[in-house]
Amino acid sequence: MGNLSLFLQHLTNGISLGSLYALIAIGYTMVYGILRLINFAHGDIFMLGVYLTYFGILYTAIPWWLMFIIGPALTGVVGLLLERVAYKPLRDSPRITILISAIGASFLLQNLGIVLFGGRPRAFPVPHILNHVVKVRGVSINVITFIIPVVTILLLIGLNYFITKTKTGMAMRALSRDYETASLMGIDINRIISVTFFMGSFLAAVGGIMWGARYPQLMPLMGVMPGLKSFIAAVVGGIGNIAGAVAGGFLLGLGEIMLVALLPRLTGYRDAFAFVVLIIILLFKPAGLMGSTQTEKV
């Protein structure tokens, strides 16, 4: 295998990992854009999405492709309920209080996962059609590596249409621009926030399913690291900005794979890569790559 084909292989791996980070990062950035809240439970929502789909495929007669839609929808409902129960009552409290609630929700989902699903890793039943290796000009690629970016791009196009063209999407943007004024203009805040949480959780669950198909090992704590890294992707891209979250996701995914591929000696530091990038970006562009800098009002 030539150097070029090896490089291409790393590139496809990086792009597919980056797509997954991007999908999860969107949920963080949408919630932060509207509520200024780091939804720490988002990574665990991602985990829940994989498990719900897993159980749906194994224990119901629903075909897997339908479950790949029902699973994320159910996860979306869980995300929506989470906001109603744990965040909504605290909307007027100090920011740190709601953050604690988010941390509590994250603990709760993780440990419920351990109690209900068991601590032992489970194998995700990947349909064969998604999981076989094809050779394109000497580059062997697993089909799923190819599917992940395609699905991601389709979802992004849909999301973009929703945000820019529909009324709900416009209301979302208005809320994230100016919360109070938007609410004075008659926007139903509760509905918009619920939609935001539903969509963010839905996308995270889709990302989770593809994650499960790519790395088929399910654990109740599997959401922690991808969650953190995706959050970093959102911050690096400029939090509150959806295009930024996508860019940040690809940057981190590609960077992580390339670091391991080009400098194998640093493999152990793989998990630190995202944090190093984060700190460097924050120091030179505190609002992220695509974020708008806000001037301090006195």
Add this chain to the structure above:
Amino acid sequence: MRDKRRTDLIALAALVCTVVVLLLANRYLDDYKIRIINLSGIYVTLGLSMNLINGFTGLFSLGHAGFMAVGAYTVALLTMPIPMKEMNFFFQPIVPWLANVEVGFLPALLAAGLISAFLGVLIGAPVLRLRDDYLAIATLGFAEIIRVVFTNTQSLTNGALGLKGIPNYTNTWWSWGVAFFTIWFVSFLIRGSYGKAFMAIREDEVAAEAMGINLFKHKVLSFAFASFFAGIAGGLLASLLGTIDPNMFRITLTFNILLIVVLGGLGRIAGTVVAAVIVTVMMEALRFLDESINLGFIQLKGIPGMRMVVFSIILILVVLLRKEGLFTRLKGRESSYAEN
């Protein structure tokens, strides 16, 4: 002035009570309960040190686990007997300059605090100009980097294998002695000009700067003090447990401390102390949920993980019902999160 004297009297009474309780506890309680008392003391120190940054100075920092790791490893490597080090580092020998070092507990603790504080200044200087959530994420990132580095530096920290056989110097006098020193130090600091500056920064950064407060100096100072105590607490913990590994110092640990700070009330010393004890005791008291209970007529099987489920439900309920913290009477001064 009468008010100050009254506070001093209350503090003195609390000190005397604690000494009496500790004397009685050491005499009558078993090892397990003594260990919980030790942990409570360590968490008091941790809670106060985090409250100094998050509560008094209003900087949102989530880097405590990292500083604790630095302190824990410093104490472990400095106090461990030389033959024990050879046994631990069977995979790859320890770096030569640490191989033949063995010092007493107090110098090791001080070193832990100082190294941790030094690292705090080093990290704090660049990131402390970030605001709110950005600062939180950056400090959290540094804590994670410290953990990853400790996992990979085999010849310095023994990597993922961790260190075993750290001498158990920590007893109730050490843990609560340090806790009381921290209480005294933080209240002393807060009463003085530094404390006033910290709180001015918390209330309004721009106004504080306009009044001539050196933002950078005070922020770094607050960060350095907090990391000093976090390092010492980490050292006490290492010496109490006898075994450490990098995975102990995950974000979860920082969250536990943050929980204490918020339940006790931001910027409240007595509240933090009470919350630290309650949270530590409760974490242990809920342990029965993980184990089987025999009620005589019925055998309830314990479910592993149930303890943390109940714990997190209690946490969410407390936050939902007492929005300003368990022991606070003040109205929250911080901006609510929907405000922009």
